[in-house]
Amino acid sequence: MINWADGKGWVTAGGKRLEWAAWGALGAGPVIVLLHEGLGCLALWRDFPERLSQATGLPVFAYSRANYGQSDSGDLPFPVDYMTRHAVDVLPEVLDAIGAAHVILMGHSDGATIAAEYAGRVVDYRVRGLVLMAPHFFTEEMGLAQIRRARDAFADGDMAEKMGKYHRDPVATFKGWNDGWLNPDFAAWDVSEVIDFLRIPALVIQGKDDQYGTLRQVDEIVSRSYAPVDVLIPDDCRHAPQVDQPEAVLGAVSAFTQRLIAHEAAQPERA
Template sequence: MDWTNGFIEIDGTSLEYACFGAAPGDAPTLVMLHEGLGSVAHWRDLPEVLAKRTGFGVLAYSRAGYGQSGAADLPRPLDYQTREAVDVLGPLLDAAGVQDCVLLGHSDGATIAAIYAGSVSDMRVRGLVLIAPHFFTEPGGLAAIAATKAAYVSGDLKEKLAKYHARPDDAYYGWHDVWTHPDYAAWNVADTIDHWRIPVLAVQGTDDPYGTMAQIDEIDSRIYSPLETLILDGVGHAPHREATEATVAGIVEFCARLKRMEEAEVEIA
């Protein structure tokens, strides 16, 4: 594949990708998984910034139905995040030639990264950066998602999403209709945490309308591997946009520590 940008064919669907910095054979790769209404373009300049400041290569992609990627089958199944993790992410890493990586996800993307690390045995994955992850639903978060429909139907949310998605209706309703489905209130994938064996950085804003500190507490109560947390007071659902420098600095230092750990010499007695 061209290590700049283009499309990767996964299971008959064309997925948009963009790459920054070093190629997979030359450095570890930060693999960026976007939020429920995100895409490659929605990350804005964050991939380029992280490539420059970490020295890692960066690979971002748009899931089916998002950005410029091919269409997704709608309605999405209620376990769509697990399906993305198990059926799509591994083949995408293979196709991209990723050899050593950190999965960095935001919101839905963080959940997908978390599920992958807890469900798939992949020695390429050396760490997780989880920004505003979800492991179970919360009444306040479900209410906040339901409230977005008015902004989409009568406000300017559709116009805003059209800047980042070829199919804004698919992107929005594919996300909204799952989270507001009556059966989705019982969704819970927290058991994936039990199976992590790699270092984790969890980033959470205290004013996130879609998820509370209960999500981070769940990680802390179940994790067996090293955990670092970056809790940002007064910050909402997008710490990388609302508290950019603090979030980037935390990610950069986490990646630097991982690199030092990987390169440390081990003395054999």
């Protein structure tokens, strides 16, 4: 069990030691659990978690998955189903360690997919809502083309040096993500079936100019989810809405969480 009062520390999940940090007061409402993108980590959320806690009035928890940030090294190469494995095998242990009665999973890119997979594959009544920023449920050629460009940029430029400011082993971090997505078997990757099992409200946010995925990803969850889905498509926004349009994201998440809390407060208590 983590000690929330410490504000940061280490948690063991999936057999790996993972770095974490927390903002706000535990017990002030459901904890928003942040799940980072494919090249993200705890530090790369920058000031967003603190601003998110202030905007929503809720506690926020973030951590780096294995192979990211200062967490333990991950097992390479990543299998094609690496997001599913994290959702099923690792995230439950993280949530247990937080010790919160209720949580809202908020993910970006790979992290959004992990959040949706958890909600669709694991029965966990602690999870009350989803915030999915730039989720992907299936591959698209335009996204794979962008990932191939990233591979070339990493080989020819100073990307490793820049990533080294945030990741203990930037080469392993990049290769885990890039080699996973460019595995020939990944072209057929599709986890959209998890949408059919969602039973909690979701807020889906995707930049209008997202270079890694089209609005087909959003349409998929809107058309298939059993539960309500709110959508925000910010203009002048690429793959990272929390970076390109932070005020729009914070406003939408705040309104979404307030509705969730108000709805639950209006429900009759169970005997």
